[in-house]
Amino acid sequence: MADRRSVWAWGMESREPSHEHLRDAARNLSARYGLSLEAAKPTKSGSLSLRRPRLSIPKALGTLCSTDTYDRAFHAYGHSFRDRVRKFRGQYPNPPDAVAYPREEADVTTLLDWCSSKGYAAIPFGGGSSVVGGVEPPEGYSGIVTIDMARMDRVIEIDKTSRAARIQAGALGPQIESQLKPDGLTLRHFPQSFEFSTLGGWIATRSAGHYATNHTHIDDFLESARMITPAGAWETFRLPGSGAGPSADRLVLGSEGILGVITEAWVRVQAAPRHRAAASVMFRSLTSASDAARAIAQAKLWPANCRVLDEGESQAAAGMDGGHALLVIAFESADVPQVDLMRQAIAIARDAGGRVDESDIMLAGGEKDQAGRPGPASIWRQSFIDMPYTWNTLLGLGLINDTFETAITWDRWPDFDHRVRGAVQDALNRVCGGGTVTCRITHVYPDGPAPYYTFTGMGRPGSELEMWAEIKQAAGDAVNSAGGTITHHHAVGRDHRPWYDKERPDLFASALRATKKTLDPRGILNPGVLIDP
Ligand SMILES: Cc1cc2nc3c(=O)[nH]c(=O)nc-3n(C[C@H](O)[C@H](O)[C@H](O)COP(=O)(O)OP(=O)(O)OC[C@H]3O[C@@H](n4cnc5c(N)ncnc54)[C@H](O)[C@@H]3O)c2cc1C
CATH class of the missing domain: 3.30.43.10 (Uridine Diphospho-n-acetylenolpyruvylglucosamine Reductase, domain 2)
Known part of the structure; x- marks a missing residue:
C-alpha cells in the first residue's frame, strides 16, 4: 500500500x-x-x-x-x-x-x-x-x-521581476520549496511543522517561521490573498504596500477558517541565500543571554536567526553542561557577505558577558561547506524539523509533555519569565509531584522576546488528559495575568479561547461576529474557533 x-x-x-x-x-x-x-x-x-x-x-x-x-x-x-x-x-x-x-x-x-x-x-x-x-x-x-486542500498544491505563477509567486493554499512547505527551486527562489518560511503544514494553514493561523528574525510571521510574506466564502469570492490587490483603509489581507490573516477557505495567495519570495555566518555564544544565565539578544535586535542587525536557550534547553538540545544558557545567531543573504554583521553581533554578545571560541564562529559558506557536507544552518534546520519525530516515542509512556509560547515587551522581562515559570512549576508539583519547565526564546524583536516553554511531568496512567488540562490552565492564566499574549504563533483555535477572549477587545469580537455574519450567514465555517458560533 x-x-x-x-x-x-x-x-x-x-x-x-x-x-x-x-x-x-x-x-x-x-x-x-x-x-x-x-x-x-x-x-x-x-x-x-x-x-x-x-x-x-x-x-x-x-x-x-x-x-x-x-x-x-x-x-x-x-x-x-x-x-x-x-x-x-x-x-x-x-x-x-x-x-x-x-x-x-x-x-x-x-x-x-x-x-x-x-x-x-x-x-x-x-x-x-x-x-x-x-x-x-x-x-x-x-x-x-x-x-x-491537499489537491490544490501548485505554484501557479512566478513574477521574477517583483519576486513574488502565486501559490495554491494546499501546498505543503516542501512542495512550495521544490517548485520554487528551479527558478533559484525560495519562500524561506520554516515553521517547525514545515513538512506537514500548508500555505493556507500558515495564512489562516499567522504562523511564524524560524530562521526568521526579520521576516517572522507569514504576514510579512503575504502580497495578496484569495478566499472563497459562503457569500462569494474575496480577493485583494497585489501590492507591495498600501495605506488604503483597514487592510483586507489582515482580515484573512489569522481568520482560522471561520470566514472562508483560502484557495491561493501571492507571496513574496527571495533568491536562495549564498552568504552565511553562524555562531553560538555561551552565557552564565538566561537573563544575560537575553540581554545580548535584545541589544542585537535593537542594533537593527536583523540576523536571520537569533534564539536563546536556557540552561535546561541548551543541555537537551546542544549537549551543554546544564549550567549555561546559549545564544544562537545566524545571518544569511543571497547577495551580501555577512561577515561584518556577524562580527558586530559577536562584539555585542561579548559585551553582554558572552563567551565564544573563534572555532565556533562560521563566517562563510552556503547550505553546504567546502567538502560538500551540510553547513550549520542546514544541520540546525533539519534537526529542528526532525524533532517532532522524537516526540512520537514519548507517547504512550504516561508522560505529560507539552509546549506553549507567548510574547512580551522587554520592560517586563525577565520578571515575566519568573512568574510564568513559577506558576507552571507549582502546577507540575501539585499535579504530577514534580517536573521540569524550560524556556527558549524563539523570536526576538527590538521591543520584546517571544519565549517558548516546554513542560514535562509524570502522569498517572489514564489520567494524563485531566492532569495536562490543569497544568495548561495554570500556564494560560499565568501568561495572561503577566500581560503576555496567549499565542505568538500557535493560533487560538478552540483551546486558547478562554484567554483570547480576555485578550481581545470586546468591541473587536462584536466586529468579527458581524464580519462573519456577512461572509458566512449560516455560521457553518469552523464554529467555535475565535468566536462563538
Ligand atoms: C510539531 C509542530 C511544530 C509546529 N511549529 C510551528 C512553528 O514553528 N510555527 C508556527 O507558526 N506554528 C507551528 N505549529 C503549529 C501549526 O503547524 C501552524 O498553526 C500551521 O500554520 C498550521 O498549518 P496547517 O496547514 O497544518 O493547518 P491546519 O492545522 O490544517 O489548520 C489550522 C487552522 O487553519 C485553518 N485552515 C487551514 N487551511 C485553511 C485554508 N486553506 N483556508 C482557511 N482556513 C484554513 C483550519 O481551519 C484551522 O483553523 C507547529 C505544530 C506542530 C504539530
Missing part, C-alpha cells in the same frame, strides 16, 4: 515507531530518570471503528468526498498533546462525517453551498498540524464536512 500520513504519529505511517521502539524508549528513560515507564500500544488505523457517517453525499460531489474510516479518523484531530493522546488511544467520539478534497475553487464553492443549505459544519483543513484544536469538529451539528 502507498505510504500515507500516520493517524497517530507525526509523519508518515512508514515512520511510525514500532511497539519495540516505544519499549526501548521506555527502558532508556526509566534508566536515565529512575522511573519505571511502560510503553502502551498505539491504536492502528486498521482497527478503528467510528460512528457511521450521518449524511449522504450528493451524486455531484461523489468524486470529491470520502467517508472512508482512515480519512475520517485522520481529519478528526490536529496535533496538540491532547490530540496525540486521544489518537494514540483510538478515541474518536466526534469524527467528521465526510472529508472533501476540492480540485479547484469551483469545488470549494459547491461544497460550501452544500454545507450552508444543510447546516453542516465545514472545517477547512491544511496539513492538520494545528496544536490548538483548530481542526477538531465541534459538537452539536447534524453533519460535519472537513475540506482538505
Whole structure:
C-alpha cells in the first residue's frame, strides 16, 4: 500500500515507531530518570471503528468526498498533546462525517453551498498540524464536512521581476520549496511543522517561521490573498504596500477558517541565500543571554536567526553542561557577505558577558561547506524539523509533555519569565509531584522576546488528559495575568479561547461576529474557533 500520513504519529505511517521502539524508549528513560515507564500500544488505523457517517453525499460531489474510516479518523484531530493522546488511544467520539478534497475553487464553492443549505459544519483543513484544536469538529451539528486542500498544491505563477509567486493554499512547505527551486527562489518560511503544514494553514493561523528574525510571521510574506466564502469570492490587490483603509489581507490573516477557505495567495519570495555566518555564544544565565539578544535586535542587525536557550534547553538540545544558557545567531543573504554583521553581533554578545571560541564562529559558506557536507544552518534546520519525530516515542509512556509560547515587551522581562515559570512549576508539583519547565526564546524583536516553554511531568496512567488540562490552565492564566499574549504563533483555535477572549477587545469580537455574519450567514465555517458560533 502507498505510504500515507500516520493517524497517530507525526509523519508518515512508514515512520511510525514500532511497539519495540516505544519499549526501548521506555527502558532508556526509566534508566536515565529512575522511573519505571511502560510503553502502551498505539491504536492502528486498521482497527478503528467510528460512528457511521450521518449524511449522504450528493451524486455531484461523489468524486470529491470520502467517508472512508482512515480519512475520517485522520481529519478528526490536529496535533496538540491532547490530540496525540486521544489518537494514540483510538478515541474518536466526534469524527467528521465526510472529508472533501476540492480540485479547484469551483469545488470549494459547491461544497460550501452544500454545507450552508444543510447546516453542516465545514472545517477547512491544511496539513492538520494545528496544536490548538483548530481542526477538531465541534459538537452539536447534524453533519460535519472537513475540506482538505491537499489537491490544490501548485505554484501557479512566478513574477521574477517583483519576486513574488502565486501559490495554491494546499501546498505543503516542501512542495512550495521544490517548485520554487528551479527558478533559484525560495519562500524561506520554516515553521517547525514545515513538512506537514500548508500555505493556507500558515495564512489562516499567522504562523511564524524560524530562521526568521526579520521576516517572522507569514504576514510579512503575504502580497495578496484569495478566499472563497459562503457569500462569494474575496480577493485583494497585489501590492507591495498600501495605506488604503483597514487592510483586507489582515482580515484573512489569522481568520482560522471561520470566514472562508483560502484557495491561493501571492507571496513574496527571495533568491536562495549564498552568504552565511553562524555562531553560538555561551552565557552564565538566561537573563544575560537575553540581554545580548535584545541589544542585537535593537542594533537593527536583523540576523536571520537569533534564539536563546536556557540552561535546561541548551543541555537537551546542544549537549551543554546544564549550567549555561546559549545564544544562537545566524545571518544569511543571497547577495551580501555577512561577515561584518556577524562580527558586530559577536562584539555585542561579548559585551553582554558572552563567551565564544573563534572555532565556533562560521563566517562563510552556503547550505553546504567546502567538502560538500551540510553547513550549520542546514544541520540546525533539519534537526529542528526532525524533532517532532522524537516526540512520537514519548507517547504512550504516561508522560505529560507539552509546549506553549507567548510574547512580551522587554520592560517586563525577565520578571515575566519568573512568574510564568513559577506558576507552571507549582502546577507540575501539585499535579504530577514534580517536573521540569524550560524556556527558549524563539523570536526576538527590538521591543520584546517571544519565549517558548516546554513542560514535562509524570502522569498517572489514564489520567494524563485531566492532569495536562490543569497544568495548561495554570500556564494560560499565568501568561495572561503577566500581560503576555496567549499565542505568538500557535493560533487560538478552540483551546486558547478562554484567554483570547480576555485578550481581545470586546468591541473587536462584536466586529468579527458581524464580519462573519456577512461572509458566512449560516455560521457553518469552523464554529467555535475565535468566536462563538
Ligand atoms: C510539531 C509542530 C511544530 C509546529 N511549529 C510551528 C512553528 O514553528 N510555527 C508556527 O507558526 N506554528 C507551528 N505549529 C503549529 C501549526 O503547524 C501552524 O498553526 C500551521 O500554520 C498550521 O498549518 P496547517 O496547514 O497544518 O493547518 P491546519 O492545522 O490544517 O489548520 C489550522 C487552522 O487553519 C485553518 N485552515 C487551514 N487551511 C485553511 C485554508 N486553506 N483556508 C482557511 N482556513 C484554513 C483550519 O481551519 C484551522 O483553523 C507547529 C505544530 C506542530 C504539530
